[in-house]
Structures are given as C-alpha cells and as structure tokens.
Amino acid sequence: MRDKLCLVTGANSGIGRATAEELARRGATVVMLCRDRGRGEAARARIATRVDGARLELLIADLASQRSVRRAAEEFKSAHPRLDVLINNAGVFWGRRQVTGDGLEATFAINHLGHFLLTQLLEEELKASAPSRIVNVSSSAYKAARLNLADLQSERGYDAMRAYGNSKLANILFTYELARRLDGSGVTANCLHPGVVRTRIGRNAPPLIWLFFLVMKPLLLSPAKGAATTVYLATSPEVERVSGKYFVKQVPQPTAARTYTEETARRLWEISEKLTDLTAADPTA
Ligand SMILES: NC(=O)c1ccc[n+]([C@@H]2O[C@H](COP(=O)([O-])OP(=O)(O)OC[C@H]3O[C@@H](n4cnc5c(N)ncnc54)[C@H](OP(=O)(O)O)[C@@H]3O)[C@@H](O)[C@H]2O)c1
Incomplete structure (x- = not known):
C-alpha cells in the first residue's frame, strides 16, 4: 500500500481505528476523518506508537453536518489531488430519535447521508486515482430494516433497531447503485x-443492545479482527476489479432480494441528492 492514500471515517475508535492502523502498517498514508480533534489526535498518537513511520493525517468533520462535510472535502481536495481508497466507516446506533442541526434524523443523516455527500464530493479525486476503491461499512443488521422512502426521517415513529437497520440497508443500496454508476x-x-465487534457502537443504543455488547464482550471480535474485511476490500489484489458486492469474512455474500431492486436504489439516490443539496450538474453546489 506504499504510495496509496486512504481516507477512513470514524478513524478514532473501534473498527475505524483498527482499519487506519492496519493500513498505516501496510505503508499507506491514512487520512483519519474524526469529528472531535482531541479524540482524533489521541488515536493518531496511539497508532504512531504502534506503527513505526506511520503516515497519518487528521481531517476534522462532523458527518451530521453537511456544512462540515463540505468544508472537510474542500480541505482534503486542497491538500490532495487524488484518493486511492475511501472507507465510509463511521456509524451511530441511537436508542432515541435525535435530529441533527440540518434538521435530519441523526442515524440516517450520519450513517448514510453524510457518507453519500462525502463520496460525491470526492468522486473526481477517486477517478483521478483509478483503479481506486470505495468501501462502505454496513451491517447484517440491515435485515431488521423496513425502509419507507416516504419516511426516511422516522417521523412516523422511531424504532432504534429499525432506524439503524434502515441506515445499514441504505449503505447497501448506495453501494450497489454506486457500483452501477461507476461502472467503467x-x-x-x-x-x-464486519462481524459483531467489541467497540463503542452500543453505548447509545437501546438498553438491550447495550447489555448484549456488555455481557457478550469477551466473546466478540477484537476491533483488529473486525477490520479484516474492510482492510481486505481496501487492499487485496483479489478484489481489484470486483464491484457492487457485499462481503462477510472476506467472502462475497448475496443480500436479501429487496437490496437488488434498482428502482429503490435509484429513488434513494435521488432523495439523498435532494437532502444533501446535490445535483448531478453541480456536485459542489
Ligand atoms: N461493532 C459492531 O459489532 C458492528 C457490527 C456491524 C457493523 N458495524 C459498523 O461498523 C462501523 C464502525 O463502528 P464501530 O463498531 O467501530 O463503533 P465505534 O467504536 O462507536 O466507532 C464509530 C466511529 O464513528 C464516529 N462517528 C460517530 N458519529 C460521527 C459523526 N457525526 N461524524 C463523524 N464521525 C462520527 C465515532 O466518533 P466519536 O468517537 O467521536 O463518537 C467513531 O469514531 C459502523 O458503521 C457500524 O455500523 C459495527
């Protein structure tokens, strides 16, 4: 991975930090996108002590704020004309409905929309680096989704598991649609x-999920093991030309039939463009 530039969101904790560390170990320059400078600096310092000569940069952005995402994308572009690997990893699991400063339900806004916007804003840099890769960290929790495109903000009732599942289904629909649009x-x-991994994801989740993570802690995957499939997709020559797939334990797996409905993916894309004030003609508008 020497000479490769990778951007990892949510790189200060859990799977994201382990991913950043492993990519740095393999020689990549890693841009660590974190929302809090202090936590970002602490993670960068930790990786630097564990990986000799680690090349790490910090990029501060709150994925809940589209303004912040746009500012970070501009900062990235002013420093880098290209990007080899974009890893959309950051995620939240909120027990209660929260609304971002942009007026959007937070789980959907952070897990899907923030990454949708970031990816669009960095598309030219990814194309400039081709062959290049986008890796989206979803979850098998997508199976709990009941995606209602008319109520993406969960205004008609909030169920935490469903909201999280919906956002993870959105990650899959986004990936498949992205692969179609980027074909060629x-x-x-x-x-x-990534598997069920010992991280901080459960800390704001409903009590039962939080308890599950607490009780099961010793049996869960370590963050390094949880990062293995992300690192594989970011680095392995085996998947250099593979696109539009969902992986578990480094193996492509089929997803539920509804994830392959192109009409749903296209409509989600269009709604996401609207909610992020993007248009095909002017992606930086
Ligand atoms: N752990 C599991 O068992 C599991 C299973 C399936 C899928 N996943 C997925 O794995 C990914 C990583 O989660 P994790 O388990 O490693 O959890 P984690 O330890 O809680 O890490 C989540 C990361 O996302 C960042 N983040 C949250 N909100 C953000 C925002 N508004 N802007 C920017 N960054 C933000 C967090 O930053 P702060 O530290 O500042 O909050 C943190 O760095 C998520 O997408 C999750 O859905 C996890």
Missing part, C-alpha cells in the same frame, strides 16, 4: 458486515 470508471464500490 475504474472505481469500485463494495460493502461489508
């Missing part, structure tokens, strides 16, 4: 379930 560009897009 040299940029691949894949997604994955």
